Amino acid sequence: MKRHLFLLTICLSATLAIQAQQETSADYRRSSLYSVMVNHTDQKFADEIKTAFLDMEIPDKYNDHDLSVKVLDMDKKLKGAKSDRENAIITDFLNNNNVGSRLVAKWFNRDAFTGQCDVELVKERGLYNASEFDKAMADRSQRARALLEDAGEDLIGNTFVLVNDIRYIDKSKKSKGFATALRVLGQVAGAATGVNVSDLTDNLGDMIETIKGFKVGINTFLYQLVWDEATSATFYQNHFAARPDEAKRQAFEAGRGTYKLKFVGKVESKGSTTSFMGIKENEPQVMVLKACTRAIDENVADLGHEVEAFRVKVPLLSTEPLTAPIGMKEGISKNSRFEVLEINEDPQTGKRTYKRVGVIQPISSLIWDNRFMAVEEGAPGATLGHTTFKKVSGGDFYPGMLIREIASK
Numbered sequence: 001m002k003r004h005l006f007l008l009t010i011c012l013s014a015t016l017a018i019q020a021q022q023e024t025s026a027d028y029r030r031s032s033l034y035s036v037m038v039n040h041t042d043q044k045f046a047d048e049i050k051t052a053f054l055d056m057e058i059p060d061k062y063n064d065h066d067l068s069v070k071v072l073d074m075d076k077k078l079k080g081a082k083s084d085r086e087n088a089i090i091t092d093f094l095n096n097n098n099v100g101s102r103l104v105a106k107w108f109n110r111d112a113f114t115g116q117c118d119v120e121l122v123k124e125r126g127l128y129n130a131s132e133f134d135k136a137m138a139d140r141s142q143r144a145r146a147l148l149e150d151a152g153e154d155l156i157g158n159t160f161v162l163v164n165d166i167r168y169i170d171k172s173k174k175s176k177g178f179a180t181a182l183r184v185l186g187q188v189a190g191a192a193t194g195v196n197v198s199d200l201t202d203n204l205g206d207m208i209e210t211i212k213g214f215k216v217g218i219n220t221f222l223y224q225l226v227w228d229e230a231t232s233a234t235f236y237q238n239h240f241a242a243r244p245d246e247a248k249r250q251a252f253e254a255g256r257g258t259y260k261l262k263f264v265g266k267v268e269s270k271g272s273t274t275s276f277m278g279i280k281e282n283e284p285q286v287m288v289l290k291a292c293t294r295a296i297d298e299n300v301a302d303l304g305h306e307v308e309a310f311r312v313k314v315p316l317l318s319t320e321p322l323t324a325p326i327g328m329k330e331g332i333s334k335n336s337r338f339e340v341l342e343i344n345e346d347p348q349t350g351k352r353t354y355k356r357v358g359v360i361q362p363i364s365s366l367i368w369d370n371r372f373m374a375v376e377e378g379a380p381g382a383t384l385g386h387t388t389f390k391k392v393s394g395g396d397f398y399p400g401m402l403i404r405e406i407a408s409k
Contacts, residue, residue, distance in 0.1 A: 027127055028315050028402060029352075031158040032065035033058050034103060035296075038090070038165040042075050045168050045288065049216065052289040053166065059300055061312040061330065063125055065159060067102050078165055078219075086263035090163050090221055100259035101252070103159050103225050104235065115241045115249025122151045128350070136350075146349035148236065154352065157227035158309060161261060164296055165219040216291050218269045220299035222307060223261040234258050264310070267302040269295040293372040301331030305407065313341065313402040322360055322389040324403055327368030331405075332387060334364035338403040340394055358394015360403065362387050 037053045039046060050071055058064040078087050094100075104110075108117035123133050128147065136144040239252040304311045312330060317323045326332060338361070341354040366388035367381055374382035391397075 028313060029125065029127065029154055030061060030063045030312070031160060031310065032125070032155070033062040033160050033162060034065045034067055034099075035162040035164065036070055036072060038072050038074055038078065038163065040075070040077065040167060041073050043168050044170065045214075048285060048288045049166050049168065049292060051285065052292045053164070055289055056293055056296070059297065059329075061314060061326070062160075065103060065106060067099070067106065069097070072163075077167070084266055086266065087165075087221060090165075091223075091263065094161065094163075094223060094261055098256040098259075099161060100225055100261045101256035103161075104156070104259050105252075107156055107159070108240065110252070111244075113249075114244035115239075115246065115252060116244050117240050117242065119151075122155060126151050126155050132350070143349055146346075146351050148232070150349070150351040152227050152232050156232075157225065159225040159227070160264075160310060161223040161225075162296075162300070163221040163223070164299070165221070166292060166295075167217045167219075169215040169217050214287060214291055216269070216295050218292070218295045218299055220267055220269075220296065220303065221263070222265045222303050222310065224264045224309065226260045226262055231258060231260075265303050265307045267299045267306070269298050290373050297329050297371065298331075301329070304405065305331060308407065311404055313404045316340070316397060316399050316401050316403060317386055318399055319397045322391065322397065323386040324389065325368075325386050326403075327370035327384075327387050328374075328381075329370045329372070332362055332367055334362060334367070336362055337392070337406045338389070339406050340397055341402040341404060343400075343402065354402065357401070358397060359392040359406070360389040360394075361392050362389055 035056075035058060037050070039050045039053075054070060058066065072093060074089075078089055105112075107121055108119065109121060110117045119133070119137065122128075123130055128151075133147060136147055234255070235258075239248055239255065241248040312326070314324050314326045317325060324338075337359055339356045340358040340360060342357045344353045344355060345351070346353075366384065368384040368387045369379045369381040371379070389403075
């Protein structure tokens with residue numbers, strides 16, 4: 001009897017573990033991202049680049065934590081932009097505008113007029129059981145403190161600011177020559193036929209000149225919200241108000257400097273030529289959007305390689321074969337390695353931990369090209385929908401287990 005009970009317990013535990021992993025296959029905890037750009041108003045295509053940036057969506061492996069200000073206009077280049085260090089102008093802008101406190105306020109849906117806050121966004125992004133979370137908060141129990149610590153460590157503390165310094169690179173000498181030839185051809189054709197076609201060929205020449213020569217270089221600076229024990233305690237004790245509270249409203253306003261950002265990394269896109277196949281000649285704005293999106297995605301992927309806290313985690317979609325919704329947009333190559341993480345939740349506190357249970361590697365011929373407009377340009381692998389992996393080490397995997405890239409040595 002005991003033996004049967006023991007086996008039943010093992011089977012039940014395994015079933016619950018599989019169910020828990022499968023429940024996370026669609027929803028999982030992501031880092032949160034606020035993306036802003038530096039727009040050089042004196043450069044060519046400044047307005048087009050600005051429009052393209054405002055049309056971009058936050059990378060889908062991150063939560064959208066954008067604030068109202070998305071563009072910082074400047075009439076000159078940033079000094080020391082090619083340095084690996086933080087830029088004083090950008091850091092001063094973030095500090096002077098209290099961006100850290102604004103990110104915290106968004107996390108708790110803070111009402112600027114009454115000071116009232118809630119934890120609805122924390123519950124939603126943390127995938128907590130809403131009723132249990134609310135009960136723990138109402139009881140002010142040890143579990144409530146543990147849940148808030150868990151949210152702080154795995155959610156609020158993984159809030160990032162991405163500042164993109166976008167510069168147009170004019171590499172159009174060859175296309176200018178072809179465009180000039182077209183203009184001359186138009187003049188000759190006009191003289192021969194008596195029809196003035198110079199305007200038409202001028203426009204066509206300008207279009208080719210733009211499309212063939214358009215490149216952007218982007219310096220991307222990454223900052224992370226500081227959410228340590230002292231900052232967390234200050235917020236919950238002095239600034240969090242479950243109902244309108246004028247004293248706490250004023251305390252938060254006076255203490256905005258408490259919430260800080262730390263510089264964690266910087267990369268520069270290589271300015272590689274973007275293929276404009278699939279873009280019509282009368283859609284130059286789409287070309288600008290594609291070039292800028294590809295460059296920023298490249299920088300986000302590079303920062304993930306360099307900054308461990310910024311690396312994305314995605315769920316396994318299936319195990320036979322091993323597949324996951326991640327690809328070239330996130331910088332995957334045949335040399336990439338990923339750890340497979342099992343999610344464990346403490347039944348007493350609700351705190352989640354991640355345990356490595358194996359390592360997988362992409363199959364080079366089955367890497368998904370999920371870069372922006374890869375389908376429209378007919379890129380190989382663009383229609384796969386996921387990347388297929390092979391097991392390097394580990395035991396049994398289940399759909400919903402998270403994978404995270406391992407830094408290359």
